[in-house]
Amino acid sequence: MLRFLRAAALVAAPWLVIVAAWYAVAYSGLVNPALLPKPHHVLAKFVELAHERLPLDMWMSTQRVFLGVTLGILLAVPVGFVLGWYKGARQFIDPVINFFRALPPIALIPLVIVYFGIGELAKVAILFYAAFFAGVIVMYEGIAQISPIYVRVARTLGATDSEIFRRVVIPLALPHVLTALRVALGVAWATLVASELIAAQQGLGALIQNASNFFQIDIIYVGIICIGLIALAMDLVLRAAARRLVSWQERIA
């Protein structure tokens, strides 16, 4: 029990520091009170919105991120694998990947509107783009670093090509799939607001965008904190999955 309390205190400590700093700045008079709401005002706003549009906004955003990341990773895993495994393919495709990876998704929004309109498809397309290029790079760097020794060992023990793929390559690729997923999720949440700038009616990005039009700074804070909380929750789930699936990995920390 005591250990649990101590762990809880350690987890809570940095958050308390942030909230305390927030209060300190808000009451210091350094910032115009109209520009910086106090934490309890934001909390009150959160409770108020939680009975109105907030659940739908959170659901819509989560759904878009989930869809975009799922589709992006479904493509990034095989493409990243091929690029990492076959050095020949890398030479030709690497420059292409890096060209597209360097383009910020926001810069593509006008084109996406032209081709996909302003519906759900456009938002998922932007998130797909962001997730794919983030995921593919992680995946192929990871696969390229797999030591050839494990394949050699398996061959000397009599493994066939298909046995090597199923029993050696897949276990070695799995941690990289999970890392790609985590990175893609992070990038997708970062791109979410941009994707919901495309005339979205619902979603946390739309909430923030609307609030900014009406100078409702407390709502902007609510939206930002919700994005952070959902992203954190998804990352925790993924890390828990990683701990179960790849507990064999050697980690520095």
Next chain:
Amino acid sequence: MSAVQPVRVRFDRVSVDFPTATGPLTVVDDVTFEIRNGEFVSIIGPSGCGKTTMMSMVAGFLQPAKGSVTLDGKPIGGPGPERGVIFQEYGVFPWLTVEKNIEFGLTLAANRKPEAERREICQRYMRLMGLSDFARAYPKTLSGGMRQRLAIARAYAVKPEFLLMDEPFGALDAQTRSNMQDLLLQVLAAEGKTVMLITHSVEEAIYLSSKIIVATARPARIREVVDVPFTYPRDEGLHERPEFGELRSHIRNLVMQEYAAQQRQAARNSS
């Protein structure tokens, strides 16, 4: 082993070169020797001289540019479970527990064994290698010496006729190294295998082998083939015998000359 045993592996005028930025580099040059059934052959020579390349050809990872490497008279086309390889860097599978590592080869189509037999083989090698207490542990929790024993157990489990070992004890401390050598001799006495060992250590080569091939500085040629006259089983006392000392100074002399040649080569190349 008084009767002459059949030749299993034959190197016949084998040369290998690797492409480099400055043109092909010959690493093995016109090497001819043979390994008979049940022999323990060590290859010793300066580091980087091409010893590992010779073993890679027997393992089936590499084809000679000239000449041929044959196994029982047939050219070696690729790796196979009858040739167990113990790599310098162990290569234990980090995603499998100790017992799953040992059983890995026995679950492949090439040498699949029923569950009960697999368990039994696994138990036996874990006992032999002192790994029984770590059956469910992942390799990340094992020391270097234990990983090395795990790699050996995994290679033994599929009962290869040949063991190809590339500096298997190189990274171990002196005490563990000596224990592993004795363990290897015990297993060989019980199971009778043909062994090719690559080593830097003259003592190790003499203590374990029936025949020692001294390779020259790169490109590897055969400097001398030394027959080791001691009978098996051997024990630590062998190190104290005067014949052991004579053999050691003879081989050490040859190896030192090749190291000197390698240094002259390096000096020439850099000037």
